[in-house]
Amino acid sequence: MQIGTAESSPGELVTGWLDVTDLPTGTPERLPVLIAEGEEDGPTLWITASIHGNEVTALAAAQDVMREELASKIRGTVVCLPNLNPAGLRRTTRTSYYHGDDPNRYFPDPDADGSRPPRVQELIDERVFEAFADSADALVDLHTAQVGSIPFVIRDRVLHGSAERRSADTGAATPRGTERDEDEARELADELERLADAYDFPVINEYTAEEYMEQNLQRSTAGAALNNAGIPAFTVELGGFEVVEENTREKGVVGLLNVMRELDMLPGEPEPTGLDAPVDFPVKRAVHPHTETAGIVRHRVDAGDTFEGGDVIADIVTPHGEPKATVETDHDGYVVGRYHGVAAYENDPVTSLAVRDDGDLVVPRSQE
Ligand SMILES: [Zn+2]
Numbered sequence: 188m189q190i191g192t193a194e195s196s197p198g199e200l201v202t203g204w205l206d207v208t209d210l211p212t213g214t215p216e217r218l219p220v221l222i223a224e225g226e227e228d229g230p231t232l233w234i235t236a237s238i239h240g241n242e243v244t245a246l247a248a249a250q251d252v253m254r255e256e257l258a259s260k261i262r263g264t265v266v267c268l269p270n271l272n273p274a275g276l277r278r279t280t281r282t283s284y285y286h287g288d289d290p291n292r293y294f295p296d297p298d299a300d301g302s303r304p305p306r307v308q309e310l311i312d313e314r315v316f317e318a319f320a321d322s323a324d325a326l327v328d329l330h331t332a333q334v335g336s337i338p339f340v341i342r343d344r345v346l347h348g349s350a351e352r353r354s355a356d357t358g359a360a361t362p363r364g365t366e367r368d369e370d371e372a373r374e375l376a377d378e379l380e381r382l383a384d385a386y387d388f389p390v391i392n393e394y395t396a397e398e399y400m401e402q403n404l405q406r407s408t409a410g411a412a413l414n415n416a417g418i419p420a421f422t423v424e425l426g427g428f429e430v431v432e433e434n435t436r437e438k439g440v441v442g443l444l445n446v447m448r449e450l451d452m453l454p455g456e457p458e459p460t461g462l463d464a465p466v467d468f469p470v471k472r473a474v475h476p477h478t479e480t481a482g483i484v485r486h487r488v489d490a491g492d493t494f495e496g497g498d499v500i501a502d503i504v505t506p507h508g509e510p511k512a513t514v515e516t517d518h519d520g521y522v523v524g525r526y527h528g529v530a531a532y533e534n535d536p537v538t539s540l541a542v543r544d545d546g547d548l549v550v551p552r553s554q555e
Contacts, residue, residue, distance in 0.1 A: 188222060188231070190266055190318055195224040200258045205268070205318060207311040216274070216311070221253040221267040229263025230450045233319045234443060235408055236268070236329035238291045240275015240283070244425040244432050245329035248439035263452045266322070271315060271408070279429060283308060292403040294411030297366070298552075316411055319418070325382055326420035327446060328408040329439065333539060334427035336524030337490045338435050338462060340442075341422040341472060342383045343393045346405065346414045346552040347372035367417060372549045379419040380548075385449035385457060386423065386442035389464035391523070391541045392471040396550040427524075438462060464541075465493050465521040471544035473518065474536045478503050480512035484531045488538065493521045501537045518542035 188195040193203025201224075204217040236242070236249035249269035257265065270276050272290050274283035283290050285307045293305075293312040305313070319326060332339075347369045367375065383390050393399055404410045412420035423442065426435040438460045445460075447453040464470070478484070482503035488494060496517045503512040520542035531537065 188224065188264055188266070188322060190220045190222060190322075191217070193220040193222050195222040195264060197224050198226045198258050199224065200253060200255050205314075207314050208307050218268050218273065218315070219270055221269070223253060223258040223261060223265045223267075225258060225261035225263055225452070227262040229261070229452050230324040231264045231266065231322050232447060232450060232452065233323040233326040233412075234265065234267040234269075234329065235271055235315070235319075235326065237276065238271035238328070238408055239281040239289075239330060239428070240270075240272040240277070241279045241281050241428045242329075242331040242425075243279075243429060244331050244427075244436050244439065245423075246270055246276070247431045248425060248436045248443070249329055251436065252440045252443045261447060261452045263324075263450070265447070265452075266319070268315070281428075291407045294406045294408060295415055296403075296406045296411065297415065299406065312406075312408075312411075315408070316416070319412060320416040323412065323416075323418050323420075325446065325450060326409060326412040326418050327382075327386075327443060328412075328420065328422050330422055330424050331426055331428040331432075332424040333490075333524030333527060335490050336424065336426055336539070338388050338426050338438060339424050339523060339541075340383050340386050340388045340390045341393050341409075341424065342379060342390050342548070343404070343410055343413050343421065344396050344399065344547070345372040345376040345379065345549050346396065347549065348552045366552060369549065371417075375413070375417060375419060376549050379413065379421060382419050382446055382449055383421045385445045386421075387445055387457060387460040388423065388438070388442055388462050389541075392469060392544045392546070392548060394472055395546060465491055466519070466541075468519075469544045470520050470541035471546065472523070473520075473540045473542045475518065475538065475540050475542065476500055476514050476516050477534045477536050478512065478514045478531050479533060481532050482511045483508075484514075484526075484529045484537050486525050486537065488522045488525075490522050490524050495519050503531065516540070516542075
């Protein structure tokens, strides 16, 4: 297998670079590539990390799983791109400086149609997509969430049915392209569940399909791998950002090895991470609750705490510390992380939560 300048060889760990664009200053922008190929044929697992350049625990976990000895132990091949965003890495920032928005929202989507030529981040994402779409049997994309956040896995819903082209003039929708049918979507969702569970972090289902598409998450690394390329793919959130959380990094590596065991690339039983979900019902990710009152946020909960509908999540106080309002939740679930800062404007969310999810994990792409 060849990815950029990295050419795999049985029983070896090789490194190289994947050029993704030319920089105005005369050098290529290139992504580091590592490939570990086993002596025996088997599946190909892709590990990508730190598309948000300040999510350094993700980068460190990706580096650490790609040990010299991995190639002598595995069946099949592991391809690892530990940093998908060198511009963000240079400055320890979430985004690149090509244009300031989220680089993890520009992967190819059959629904995405622009009248202007794609900008450089979209070209880079497309080139990364092309590199994994043909070769990956599974993909794990490593990230981090809020400071103090619990580590978790995000499991996306699998979309089925045609993407639609919406006429700019009339608003009329016509189906385009061929997409998986519902049975294929269920099969893909089952495969995804098997691998996401194998990681042995608490699994949180992604937002509802409507919110997912609204946020362009089908154009994230794992979202496009899953919903466009049909590869079982999920996102891992390894705690907080900007400083490597060593304990979480270590568990992140264990999770990756567990996925290899589940794919029968590595022998042996899965190693428990010891990370258990605080509740025993299915949950989905929720940016919730929001405060209607502007003020200073004083949280009553921390990451990992459970709550029930009606519980107060935070107080909103004046700059003098006097009570102004309370922010309640109307869901059951647990706290994933608290949002940074204490200054809240109207309708700002105060926490990232995992709330009870009764929704289906396989959903039609067009919600009519
Ligand atoms: Zn991220």
